[in-house]
Amino acid sequence: MPTPTQTEMFMHTLRVMTDGDEHTRRELPETVRESLGLTDADASELTGSGIPAYQSRVGWAISYLNRARYIDRVGAGAYRINGTGIDALERNPDPRGFAGEMNSTIARIDPWRKSADNPSDAQPDQVSETMTDDAADDARQSPDEELSRILSEFEGSLSDELLGFVGDCSPKFFEKLVVDLLEKMGYGEGSVTRYTRDGGIDGIVSTDELGFNPIYTQAKHYADGNKVGRAEVQAFIGALNGARNGIFITTSEFTQDAIDCARGCKTSTISLVDGRMLASLMIKYDLGVATERIIKIKRVDRDYFDM
Structure with missing residues (x-):
């Protein structure tokens, strides 16, 4: 059979996950392929x-099913179907009907939209339209705006996938990744080390x-839901022993107490980078990602015609 369209692949991917097992971004495309008999x-x-x-198409399906909250992210790059997803399948035996309901759900929830109340925790700004085979033209947007939306969707999906790979790496590799990132950002030459001060x-x-x-850097390789608290940040400040600059990077998030502790430090400047910001920086500075293709967008050179 030919490869299912993107609209069809949303349903196929979720059906494979009805076994209730945990599925990862790495293995799910092959599991879906085997199920379809490709x-x-x-x-x-x-x-x-x-x-x-x-x-x-399976990769995009994972991102959109997660946005619609039909599947839950249960670990680094790992997902499991939930009751909402099972109910959606039961209501919609047809792929187009399923995709339509999924689109409507995302339009209502819109989990990638930037929060005005807390922009520091926001993910890349999105509009509610999703990617299907027969998506209608949106007369409210110019082609430039539509292109920006699509690029933002790509980065949101890439960010999710990148965090999955970072979560799969060892804590030692993550420490090196942090130093590599700072070097990419132009801060200088770095090295991974082990100090035996308080907190390390x-x-x-x-x-x-x-x-x-x-x-000085601290790298905490934590699972989703395991937030870095005030105690860890305080220990890091103690380990700095009065040094001027410290960066604490985690794959998860920081509690508000941890954020307040870093902001209130009088002896050092402490920067906190959570998983979402980490993924964004890795994409911006080309760490752990590769350019797939370059598309040139051209416009009329008005200066040439200005005679």
Whole structure:
């Protein structure tokens, strides 16, 4: 059979997950392919960027099913169907009907929209439209605005996938990742180290050749839902022992007490980076991601015609 369309793949992906098991972004495309009985010839269909179409469509399905809250993220890059998803399948035996209800649910929930009340915790700004085969044109938006929306959706999905891979890596690798990121951002040359001070220091980035004003790092490789609290931040401040600059990066989130503790530190400047900000920075500075293709958008050069 040919590779299902994106509209069809939403339902196919969720049906595979009705076994109630935990499924990861890495294995689910192959599980769906096996369930559909796609042959090697079927699976050879590629997207415009050279990725197998079934892999791309399952990846997008995971992101949108999670946005609609039909599946829950239960670990690093791992998901499980919930009761809402099971009910949606029972109500909609037809893929188009299922996709339509999913789109409406996302339009109502819109979990990627930036929060005006708490922009620091927000994910990339989104509008409610979702990606289906026969999505209607939105007369409210210009082509420029539509392009911005699509790029934002791509980054939101990439951010989710990237956090899954970061969550799968070892704590030691995560410490190196943090130092690599700071180097990419232009702060200087870094190294992973192990100090035995209170709370520990995981890395040092020298901001100049003589080593003045180094940046000390702490990297906490925590699972979703396990937030970094005030005690961990206080321990990090103690480990700095009066050093001027410290960055605390985690794969999860910080409690409000932890944030208040960092802001109230009088001896050092403490920067806190949670998982969402980490993914955004990795994308911005090309760490752990690769450019798939470059599309040039051209416009009329008005200066040329200004005679």
